[in-house]
Amino acid sequence: MGRVSGSVEVNPIVLQRADPCVLRHDGTYYFTGSHPLYDRVVLRRADRLEDLQAAEEVTIWERHADGPMSHLIWAPEIHRVDGAWYVYLAAAPDDHGTVDVPGAAETFNHRVFVLENTADDPFTGEWVERGQVDTGWESFALDATSVVVEGVQYLVWAQQAFDVRGHSNIYIARMANPWTLATPAVMLTQPEHDWETVGFWVNEGPSVLVRGGRVFLTYSASATGVEYAMGLLTADLGSDLLDPASWTKSPAPVLVSDPSVGQYGPGHNSFTELPGGTPVLVYHARTYTDIAGDPLWDPNRHARAQVLPFDEDGNPVWGTPVADTRPVPTSQEVLPPGGM
Template identity: 80%
Template sequence: MTDQVATNPIVLQRADPHVLRHDGQYYFTGSYPAYDRVVLRRAARLEDLQEAPEVTIWSRHESGPQSHLIWAPEIHRVDGAWYVYYAAAPNDHGTADAPGAHETFNHRVFVLECTADDPLTGEWVDRGQVDTGWESFALDATSFVHGGHQYLVWAQQHLAVRGHSNLYIARMANPWTLATPAVELSRPEHDWEVKGFWVNEGPSVLVRGGRVFLTYSGAATGIDYAMGLLTADEGADLLDPASWTKSAEPVFVSDPAVGQYGPGHNSFTESPDGETVLVYHARTYTEIAGDPLWDPNRHARAQVLPFDADGDPVWGTPVPDTRPVPTSTEVLAPDGAPSMAFVTP
């Protein structure tokens, strides 16, 4: 594999991409542009995901806390079962929840479970909301198993902290229940994290070479959106904030030279040869008509993440596109054809 997969983007019009490699297959999910469902697709190669059939495994409720703005699903495999963590809200507007805060949406974190071998055909059970310890805007949950324990990392607003969301971690009793109180790992504090919005969100975890790398995204989702990094030793107490070192500068940013803007909300997977692969979304333009929330053209991309002799990631810059991409607000069907299933509000 070179520094990129054969075809990029790997999936068109799917923001917040999450890829899991299991038994030689890549499982992909991400935010559906209508924000009304959770979808999965599967392929043997990353570059085949765009053409892979997409299956809806869960749809929003007609009313209640899981009825609007279904965001950033992630698929995980824990103890022989499949789990999808996603965020949902009771409405499609925000509220000003804290002094000095901008409007914040009303999301909470929820979990789906499937115990069948095939998550595309098996039954998914709604395990409900994850109780994170307090009720406020919460989203972008990710999970990892380390040292025999499952952990949850997520973004949530705290009314005592200025801004929209901080990063928290907790150990889990089971895949839908926390076993320990939430511990804050990071809050928006550096200049690059507070451009447009005060945000730490979209965490993802990579354990490699004796260290735990925790990436996240900050700032508003336009050209300023970028990825940050926290690092801990593999044997450290991950629930101790002192175990983590936060990089002051972003590690992955927009690159006008290749027409990639706002790279972020990443996940990690691996190549068939065991190389680490960075998956993320980005746009190809900076001028957005209307509300950016409803612009569908954050496309999922992937590239090999190399490491230097000291075991540090060499983040580099977003790779250029090798596939034509849409630049209008028309939403494409999974096969790349125009679809009228979604109409921009």
């Protein structure tokens, strides 16, 4: 496929890496995502998005032998804050679900943790564990993302609340530093629409894009098969982002499965940009619906990217997942880094 100006040349950009996070810093794309074995945090980099698949992948942190960071390492995100690198990740002390209080939905035992590296190059230096983020209560918590808006750092994440039906809701808080909250958690959205409650009652995987005087907060909902879909909250830049009234929730999903292009379960996105500043939507999806065994252990959720256009009123035009141009695996085998 020939290069088209202002586009991403090939998809998927990285095979078998779900929950993709891409950060463009000083002209380089840094990539991380969930490893199919859920036992490590990996990092790769390239000058172009389409070169990330062939880039060397480095393990920057591995799970503990036991304790709260020993199982199911999920959805790491890399961020740059005040001259240092931070990875937010979810980890659990075991690999089975629990019911913390009578009547609550069964969940895993994840909590949110932070790694810090103060070196200029995140592939060098030391990744230091800054510990668990105290979100205000102990329950299933995951998918933390960081965003700095008008000089203020916020954490946005998913967590279970025992007085709200379902597995997870989306929360926001201002941060005192990259591993400590400065304000109580505020819930912005919970599963309520039919498309958010298929298989599981879930709002998770938040990501934030600031553009054109507005703040766009995406999230994913339902179980992780073909029903997985992306939703949207919108606030005005300059409004109180800790006030739920500042946010408008779209009643319909903004990105869903599209059998016409063979893409199923798009979600858990992040945002990056092309060299000229054009926004790019990064997300994962599968190319089939017949999943053998537990979908959690199916490795073929691939990281994908496509330009996110905006209309003349400044609204994102989400469209539909683009078709693949890179061959993808259909077996359950986990590929080596750079495979295929």
